[in-house]
Amino acid sequence: MASDRFAVGVDFGGTKIAAGVVNIETGQLVGTARKKTRTQQEQDDITRRLISAIDEALQEAGMEPKHIAGIGVGAPGQVNREKGVLLFGPNLAVSDIPITDPISSYYGVPCRLGNDVEVATLGEQYFGAGRGCSNFVCVFIGTGIGSGIIHEGKQHLGASATAGEIGHIVLVPNGKQCGCGAFGCLEAYASRTAITKAIVAGLNRGQDSLIREKVDLAKGTLRSKAIANAIAAGDDLVTSIVTSAAQSMGAGLATIINFYNPTRIILGGGVIEAVEMYFNIAETEARRQALRIPGRRVEIVRAELGDYAGIVGAALLVRARELASTP
């Protein structure tokens, strides 16, 4: 049936909810919608906002629920895939929120839930930089750092369904404290959060930088684009800090290359998209520190779907079992 070829994908993020109607055979987006995510959310409010975004995306595409094969949702946190429950979303300040049941009963179509990194990896696998490759690691570098592992065409979720936490590999024993509570995690050195902290610390010590007015000192936040602009303008502080962060990422990638020996590594996320030099330095360092044979063999490429990986990948959750059974 032609109607089976479309699904709605929802990228349920910390600051926005983005929904889109996706042709799940081609990856083409035929209608999208965005809503802000409110903090201090409650169950009813979350369901209402998800439905409102899905409705708008369907309207944009000129479709009705009966035209779609299902709805997939990617959420930033730990999920129970079987029960369709968001267990814990650190950036959403919520826990134990049923996602799939209310949506599925409202629209009368199947609904599936996945983790945001898992879902973006699925998007890259079928319609992005993972095409034609059955063994790869897809690393996303933004506020935090996460990765999805594709093993023989199937996503490797691991014993507790938490595989791919590359942001928390130990890069520096007893090093900087990470948001997870442990010390020396890669994320504490190579994420946008780490870069921003280092920049703020530099500014507080009185170092000169063009980026001074771009930092939200109250929140300690900085956009990837502002970092890229400062580098383009030749800002020494920012260039030096980003170089260190990308070198740390390269060391982390060397660890993955030596241990897991993937055919391909895909780098994506806000930092990679905005900051050209980060990718280049990370790649160079990864190959320098990896063993000769796997280090030469591995392909290191950029993600291709950008912001849309979350929507497209979430829509693919509807096909996930079918896809997984044909590696």
Added chain:
Amino acid sequence: MASDRFAVGVDFGGTKIAAGVVNIETGQLVGTARKKTRTQQEQDDITRRLISAIDEALQEAGMEPKHIAGIGVGAPGQVNREKGVLLFGPNLAVSDIPITDPISSYYGVPCRLGNDVEVATLGEQYFGAGRGCSNFVCVFIGTGIGSGIIHEGKQHLGASATAGEIGHIVLVPNGKQCGCGAFGCLEAYASRTAITKAIVAGLNRGQDSLIREKVDLAKGTLRSKAIANAIAAGDDLVTSIVTSAAQSMGAGLATIINFYNPTRIILGGGVIEAVEMYFNIAETEARRQALRIPGRRVEIVRAELGDYAGIVGAALLVRARELASTP
């Protein structure tokens, strides 16, 4: 046929060649033999010594070549599994040595070649600490550090068949130089070689230690048993150095737990077998530094086959394709 139930396994190591006739249905050893490995070996000499060890093992078992299903050889280095050639053996000082062809034509049975870590992992998988588990990482800690990865019942060899090089994950960026040429590898902190170097450095700085007369200062070598004895006698220098090494191993294991999320980690090799405290500290540190969920979930256990993992695992190479196809 009853004759199909036995195979010869050969553990071709840097200092010895050990061969055994193995019941490949039960893992039982029914005859073994040992030869010293000569340095400065040439092709004919290697083949002759392998055959002499195999002959003796068959004799011990009261068997003839027609009674066995095949012969498997595990070698310490890079191997070409299809061609049965040992490409490079760093501790053997040889390269491009055909192993399987001469043995196979001499005995008239199939011969297969594998890497020593791969083969020991296979042994633990079927007859040791890996039984009943389809996703585990088997780490061997001795002169060097290597690991085998079992993914859904099959060994994950990776894009260039070098997966599992846990000894070369980057533990300390720009840290101590490793034997591989890179800096800061886990092996440079947690292997017996690293422990011995640290002990020799301590002795050279004049630190007191019971172990002084146990070190071969010319070669810079030390046996695992001597390390264990020094700890048992309360030697502060050795205890402190081994504690650091095991803590480093724990950090490396946390990296594997967070990234790969295995069901089980098996620790084996000379250091683990001889030095009780190494395992305990590595386990404690691994769980402390891992993320809460995968860190609690993972089972961390000792290898069970000890010295025999190499022989039993090599014999299993004869069954490897059959085993791999039924995960």
